Amino acid sequence: MAEQKSPKFQGWLGKSPEAINGKMEWGEYEPKKWTEDDVDIEISHCGICGSDLHVLRAGWGPTPYPCVVGHEIVGRAVRVGKNVKHIKVGDRVGVGAQARSCQQSSCPDCSNSLEPYCHNESVNTYGSIYPNDEGKSYGGYADYNRTNGHFVIRIPDGLDSATAAPMLCGGITVYSPLKQYGCGPGKTVGIVGVGGLGHFGILFAKALGADRVVGISRKSNKREDALKLGADEYIATGEDRDWAARHARTLDLIVCTVSNEKMPLDGYLRLLKTKGTFIQVGMPDGGNLPPINAFTLITNGIKVGGSAIGSPREIREMLQLAADTKVKPWIQERSLKDANQAVIDMNEGKARYRYVLVNENFGKH
Numbered sequence: 116m117a118e119q120k121s122p123k124f125q126g127w128l129g130k131s132p133e134a135i136n137g138k139m140e141w142g143e144y145e146p147k148k149w150t151e152d153d154v155d156i157e158i159s160h161c162g163i164c165g166s167d168l169h170v171l172r173a174g175w176g177p178t179p180y181p182c183v184v185g186h187e188i189v190g191r192a193v194r195v196g197k198n199v200k201h202i203k204v205g206d207r208v209g210v211g212a213q214a215r216s217c218q219q220s221s222c223p224d225c226s227n228s229l230e231p232y233c234h235n236e237s238v239n240t241y242g243s244i245y246p247n248d249e250g251k252s253y254g255g256y257a258d259y260n261r262t263n264g265h266f267v268i269r270i271p272d273g274l275d276s277a278t279a280a281p282m283l284c285g286g287i288t289v290y291s292p293l294k295q296y297g298c299g300p301g302k303t304v305g306i307v308g309v310g311g312l313g314h315f316g317i318l319f320a321k322a323l324g325a326d327r328v329v330g331i332s333r334k335s336n337k338r339e340d341a342l343k344l345g346a347d348e349y350i351a352t353g354e355d356r357d358w359a360a361r362h363a364r365t366l367d368l369i370v371c372t373v374s375n376e377k378m379p380l381d382g383y384l385r386l387l388k389t390k391g392t393f394i395q396v397g398m399p400d401g402g403n404l405p406p407i408n409a410f411t412l413i414t415n416g417i418k419v420g421g422s423a424i425g426s427p428r429e430i431r432e433m434l435q436l437a438a439d440t441k442v443k444p445w446i447q448e449r450s451l452k453d454a455n456q457a458v459i460d461m462n463e464g465k466a467r468y469r470y471v472l473v474n475e476n477f478g479k480h
Contacts, residue, residue: 122155122193122480126183126257127454134182135172135462137455139256144181146261147250154202154267155194156210159477161255161451162187162281163461163470165311165374166212170242171458174400178242185255186212186240187283189276190477192267199264207270209434211283212424214240214252215263230266231423238263256454256472258480268430273438281444281469282315282437284424289316289370290433291425292394293323296368303327305369305386306346309337312372312396314344314445314468319433321345322440329366331383340467344445352379359385364415369393370422380405384417392418446471 124146127139147153167184169175188210192202202208217235218225224233231237238245240262241254254260270279282290289312298304304325306316309332320328327348330341335351342349350358359382366386371378374397384393384407395404407419425433436442445467449457451474461470 151196188255308372
């Protein structure tokens with residue numbers, strides 16, 4: 116069998132925080148060094164995630180420019196390392212927000228399908244420096260991606276590529292805590308923020324069988340969308356009078372997708388039933404959240420926690436559920452050639468509710 120050759124890696128390079136203002140530049144770059152644990156993917160689709168904006172403008176800390184963002188990648192495996200057994204050349208595959216972890220049997224996280232929480236070695240799909248001088252990780256606003264095979268997921272036949280792409284970060288970020296904290300029959304679930312993440316929250320809460328799903332946002336202008344997505348009720352916290360008192364102790368679980376340190380967190384917590392759970396998945400620049408009153412926690416016996424993305428096992432499970440229950444995210448396809456304008460539009464809040472970049476050169480390289 117002839118040795119598989121490395122493709123030419125080109126993509127949209129952010130070279131400074133100004134990249135967020137439509138100033139990414141198309142160019143060639145050197146991916147991480149090839150190992151036989153890796154897979155090269157020719158990219159057909161890549162979702163635009165809020166994380167991309169944070170990293171382009173260095174909002175979550177220093178960005179190792181130049182950086183190619185994008186971690187909702189779908190395409191075709193074109194080169195597969197000898198140590199990768201579950202993927203073959205030609206498979207339709209996807210990559211989410213994580214590119215590698217230590218994967219050691221002694222690791223309490225990796226050995227229990229908790230790879231996103233690995234503290235020994237956690238490499239993001241873009242903007243990370245690999246150990247041992249292997250290079251840097253580059254994402255999906257590009258023609259090709261190179262990622263460790265453990266984090267390369269086969270896409271089920273029942274999902275088209277544009278639908279699957281935004282699930283690989285946006286979808287799994289809400290699916291994981293919904294599943295982990297018991298969303299299902301008999302439960303009432305609140306989703307704070309009806310946007311890119313939040314609309315997935317409503318879709319997956321319904322797909323998991325929650326009795327009642329409540330969309331929660333600041334204004335009433337997303338009420339109709341939330342109900343069309345499957346929500347049973349909608350709360351506009353900036354407009355509905357006495358919303359926290361009127362809906363107090365009605366929810367078993369809240370997943371909060373909002374990235375705003377001024378959000379009415381104490382009001383959200385008052386919506387929880389006794390022993391209810393509030394999980395934060397939105398990450399503001401700087402990481403600050405509003406203060407939490409200890410009496411609110413103690414007198415209601417509620418729990419507050421956080422959740423990152425999901426493991427490869429969870430991603431596979433989510434994709435199969437989406438295929439089986441026909442989960443359909445609200446997406447708008449944009450040309451990869453127009454990525455700069457798409458980023459500007461995303462930053463201005465115009466997406467309803469996820470942009471997906473389409474590579475017109477897919478299959479032509």
